[in-house]
Amino acid sequence: MTAPADPIDSAAPETGPSLVFEQKAAPHSWLDDVVGLATGTFTVSLGLFLLHLSTAVTGGTAGLSLLLNYAVSWPFWALFAVVNLPFGILAVWKRGWDFALRTLVCIGAVSGFSVLIEHFFVVERIDPIFGTVAGNLLAGIGLLIVFRHGASLGGVNVVALIIQDATGIRVGWTMMVFDVLVILLALLVVPWPNVLLSAAGAVVLNLVLALNHRPGRYIGH
Template identity: 70%
Template sequence: MTDTGPSLVFDEKTTRHSVGEDVLGMLTGTFTASFGLFLLNASHAVTGGTAGLSLLLGFASEVPFWVLFAVINLPFAVLAVWKKGWDFTLRTLVAIALVSGFSVVHETFFVIGELNPVYGTLAGNLMAGIGLLIVFRHGGSLGGFNIVALVVQDATGFRAGWTLMIFDLLVVLAALLVVPWPNVVMSAAGAVLLNLVLALNHRPGRYIGR
């Protein structure tokens, strides 16, 4: 008999996250993502997706980020229910609410005296990407283009990170209307970094937790 080596067989019931793991994961992911967006806001930089649109509109209108982020993402809940089901939609709505809430917490308790904009832009996008990855792996998203990207990935196998990168670059280019071009260049580099985190770490079938 030929030994073909150990075979890995995973039981869905034993590999799915527990409720406690999902709660802690969502809290960790949304806190991390919101802190990244806080750094971007402080650097007067943007990123892609509805988060980037929220930052962009905030710079132009002075409306608080947390308000814009919540309002812009609400219409995408319809797509989430239709394509991803109520479980995913509810997790996403909770994640959006947590990001908005944590944004207020950061603004209240973390006062930045001086922040290098290059560091803030790159670190902010990296933190946002890591946070978004955690939220994805616990069955939710941060709404908006994230929902579209996951729907495309489920339907075609085209990685969510690449889809987000396309949308995000369009949003970053729109920033030319609001912020100086050096900030836009930094924002574009940051958006690529964020989506590389997702493209390289969130592949269909690779992560067994969900």
């Protein structure tokens, strides 16, 4: 007697479970990129806002901008733009004009969204542990979206992507090394309990990137 066909084996080819990984990668449309980059930069801005409320820092040039904001009177949005501008030259040199222009737009978008969020999202109190962890998680998710739409937020993001292209070392690991340096510098202007929270939060951010942004992980481009 013939055994009944396995329901998975007998499924129509177009519904086969492995086709998700076998089909040709579909490029993003311009609308995909616009919506994706807007979503990513807004998510990063919201995460940085929570970090600022918690008097915490994170890694990369975003963390460096927060750190400078605690030490000087410049607003965060201005510091973020100024700190990241020099890396635009590196982006053009190593990854081309398309990537560089998208990156500059994203830097401007984060600065702009930061002003809007600060104006419209008024928070009287936030638990620093929640703010630090949630802020880094949101920033990591936002960066992941930005990377997957062919851009970055400048600074260490550009360097980390170049290293990944050349060596295969994941973006998250490169950024984590720089993050340690930024967080150690935070000891100069931020109370040490906040620095410890910042270190834990930076691990959260970089794990999001290290586990999700690597060669072969994403089939779209």
